[in-house]
Amino acid sequence: xxxxQVSIFVENTPGRLSEITSLIADSGINIRAHTIADTTNYGIxxxxxxxxxxxxxxxxxxxLAVSITSVLAIGLxxxxxxxxKALSLLGRSGVSVEYAxxxxxxxxxxxxxxxxxxxxEKAAAALxxxxxxxxxxx
Numbered sequence: 592x593x594x595x596q597v598s599i600f601v602e603n604t605p606g607r608l609s610e611i612t613s614l615i616a617d618s619g620i621n622i623r624a625h626t627i628a629d630t631t632n633y634g635i636x637x638x639x640x641x642x643x644x645x646x647x648x649x650x651x652x653x654x655l656a657v658s659i660t661s662v663l664a665i666g667l668x669x670x671x672x673x674x675x676k677a678l679s680l681l682g683r684s685g686v687s688v689e690y691a692x693x694x695x696x697x698x699x700x701x702x703x704x705x706x707x708x709x710x711x712e713k714a715a716a717a718l719x720x721x722x723x724x725x726x727x728x729x
Contacts, residue, residue, distance in 0.1 A: 593661045593711055594728045595643035599636045600656035603629055611636065614653055620646050624694035624705050639664070639694060639705060663711055664694065664726040665718055666701035674704065677723050684717035686710055698726060 601607055608627070615622060615638075624639035640646045643659055650657045667673040674691075681688055687709040694703035703726060708714040715725045 596660045596662045601634045626692035663706045666724045680721040686714045
């Protein structure tokens with residue numbers, strides 16, 4: 592039901608993001624989802640990879656500030672209102688969404704959306720009750 596997200600502190604300088612993603616690629620780790628939030632001087636790169644513990648180790652060895660967070664991955668139909676339905680289910684259940692982003696992964700005809708919420712268990716139950724599937728990392 593949960594995925595491990597790797598978050599990396601990235602200086603906002605030319606080529607820095609390329610250096611980090613090249614380090615990951617050169618280690619044979621596949622990035623399956625990504626988003627970046629930035630300010631003028633730095634950003635936080637959030638990624639879902641096929642081996643989060645190894646990714647964390649490699650990045651820390653390279654001197655980067657890295658953390659691992661549990662997030663949900665849900666399957667949504669590629670139709671108008673699908674995302675809104677999921678957010679409504681969470682809101683009615685009292686679950687707060689901190690952020691969300693779309694993944695490169697697909698399951699059948701459904702798109703995969705990554706959600707950072709304040710209560711993964713409560714969110715998964717509310718989504719399941721509303722007919723929205725959560726995915727596991729396996």
